[in-house]
Amino acid sequence: MINSGKKNTIRPAGSTVIFFIFSSFLALLMASQALAAESEVSITPAPLRFTSVSGDERKFEAHHWIKDNYVGGIKEFSLYSANPEEKISMVSEGHAFIDENDLKGELEIEKEDFGFLHLDYKEFSRFYDNTGGAYRRFTTFKSANVDRELELEIGHLALEVGLDLGKLPDTVFFYEREFKDGIKSRLTWAGVTEGSIIRYIAPAFQEIEEVVDIFGLRMEQKIQGFDVKGEQKWEISKSELMREERWRSTTAAAADRKIRNQIQEPQARFMSTTLEAERWSKDEKKFGGVAYRYVHLNNQEMENIFEMNENRVVTNFANPKQIRNARADNDYDSHTWVASYLWNLWPSTNLVGRLKTERIIGHGNSLYPDDTTAGAPDGIINTTARSVTDSNIYRFGESISFRNTSISRTALYGELEFEQARNWLSEDRLSLAGQSAASANDTFSRETITHIGRGVWTLGARILPTDHLDLTTHVRQRWSNNDYDDTRETDPTGSTARSAFYDELDVDITEYAFRTTLTSWIRVRPSFRYQLRLEDDRSRAENEVAVDSDANSQTVTLDLSYQPSADFLLTTAFSRQLLSVVSPAAASNATTAIPRFTADSNTWLFSVNYFPRPNLTTTTSFLLTHARNFDDFSDRGIPMGADFDRVDLTLGLQWAVNERLTLSPEYGYSLYKANADAEVGDYLAHLFSLEFTLGW
Secondary structure, three states: OOOOOOOOOOOOOOOHHHHHHHHHHHHHHHHHHHOOOOEEEEEEEEEEEEEEEEEOHHHHHHHHOOOOEEEEEEEEEEEEEEEOOOOEEEEEEEEEEHHHOEEEEEEEEEEOOOEEEEEEEEEEEEEOOOEEEEOOOOOOOOEEEOOOOOEEEEEEEEEEEEEOOOOOOEEEEEEEEEEEEEEEEEEEEEEEEEOOEEEEEEEEEEEEEEEEEEEEEEEEEEEOOEEEEEEEEEEEEEEEEEEEEEOEEOOOOHHHHOEEEEEEEEEEEEEEEEEEEEEEOOOOOEEEEEEEEEEEEEEEEEEEEEEEOOOOOEOEOOOOOOEEEEEEEEEEEEEEEEEEEEEEEEOOEEEEEEEEEEEEEEEEEEEEEEOOOOEOOOOOOOEEEEEEEEEEEEEEEEEEEEEEOOOOOEEEEEEEEEEEEEEEEEEEEEEEEOOOOOOHHHOEEEEEEEEEEEEEEEEEEEEEEEOOEEEEEEEEEEEEEEEEEEEEEEOOOOOOOOOOOEEEEEEEEEEEEEEEEEOOEOOEEEEEEEEEEEEEEEEEEOOOOOEEEEEEEEEEEEEEEEEEEOOEEEEEEEEEEEEEEEOHHHHOOOOOOOOOEEOOEEEEEEEEEEEEEOOEEEEEEEEEEEEEOOEOOOOOOOOEOOEEEEEEEEEEEEEEOOOOEEEEEEEEEEEEEEOOOOOOOOEEEEEEEEEEEEEO
16 A cells, blocks of 8 residues: 655656756856846735634635645745846746645746746645535435545646757757645545445545656757757656545445455656747748657556455455456557648738648557455465557548638637547457466457547637627537447357447537627626537447437626726626536436436625725625535435535735735635535635735
């Protein structure tokens, strides 16, 4: 199991140390020259931010991304310095709340005719609710939670050093590190049993340690009027993952209280080479560019699954899930060619065309050993499933777009894009005997050709009928059609199992948006926006009829800003969202049909800014979200639909004491009240904070 203690995950290692030493020396040299000039500095300390939460603290943190209790730090820091004589400048900014793991810092130093250095670091945490679903008919386990604090730290470090080498190509060296460290919730909920009823509402979590190192070189040079660019990039990633699912039950059956841990260790090495050339015509009416990219990816993954009883003793139940040292290895190579052309036909009209060709070759093999000895596993592999896969993909893409402003007060735009793909896939799976005889269910072979067609078209316009009216609208449709043809397929002896089940999968998405705004109309600025999204997923399994799933949403938003005087501004908004998801289960017989999931909601927002004095500003904001979608289908599953009330209120004050000092106290109120029949976890929170800004 992963050690979930904190680590210094971001520490560079190996050859990157030399790069950092060189870059740090260069930064100090350039910064010493920049700081010789006058500088502008601003800092906003936040010495006090205290949050008091009554109720579900974890849900509050997940909703607001801030921690309960006391947090202090620096909200904003900025530094600007320039030395015109040395032609050098430096800009730095950032913020830091260490207790909340909210950090950001940027440093950019540039010296004319020499080069630049850019350093960027940011780190933040995502918080997750530790509860699962709810089932109101249960008494002991109406809901369940994870007895862990679910927090995932996410970070990114980027360093770029650019050198101006005169007649030689402009050169940029870069290094990046991305990391994740912590625990997040997963949606693979486990079962909860009371009596003879089981509902999958027990939450699951996953421990994550992930590090990605990226480094490379970019070069650019002008050759015979062409801008020629090249990039060589390498990427190394390594992860350790552990997911846990824990069943709950009021029965005496040990299988109803089992614990399952899945441990994965994926690693990957990525390399890409990119070459580009582009050029404008002499009259600057035409622009053309071509590019080629080669990618090689090699990855491996180890996996273990441990199924245990409630005391964490490894145990095989009726359907054993003990996997030991499973391994997969994959290689991926792709070649991509792209060409683009822009033509300014007239001052009011331009056309852009693009072409793409791609070839992908993939190979993979895996071993999946299991230990199925009844009761306590004996550590000896019973059978191993061995798979070998090969794929060969060709992709072709075309697109054309236009923009036209020839009609007075009107801008029209449109785009048409197509992609065609042919995917040849070969898979051969064989069961290898161990302590037990080979399994007939793991013997399978197939060869499949998938024809894929995708497309997108978009039409839009911005119209200004008068000086005070602004209209924007667009409609977009996307489609993807996948046709699976098995040219070779064998049935495993004594079973009809397959590794693939679908003959067809089609996705159609239609989007429409419209917005109108009245501008400069007395002191009132109203706005109306409508958004529509319709998604239809159609699938057809082997020897079955086609089935449809739909996900539809509509959003209507009304905004109004009112400024009766220079010292008062009122902003209000109302948003109505209609959201529903329907699966094929809704069309089954009346005793087992699962209804549509709905998440309709109404949201109101009010904000007031008042300036009673030139050096004094008061702010008030109020947000209310109201959702009523509970529908009791307890006999057939868990209740469907979002059902809650949420209130957020903020009162703030900004007082400029003098030219260099500003004080900013703030109070926040937050309430979340859920329908206990559909969701668990309410909270009431009060937030107090004090900030002050110093500048010199």
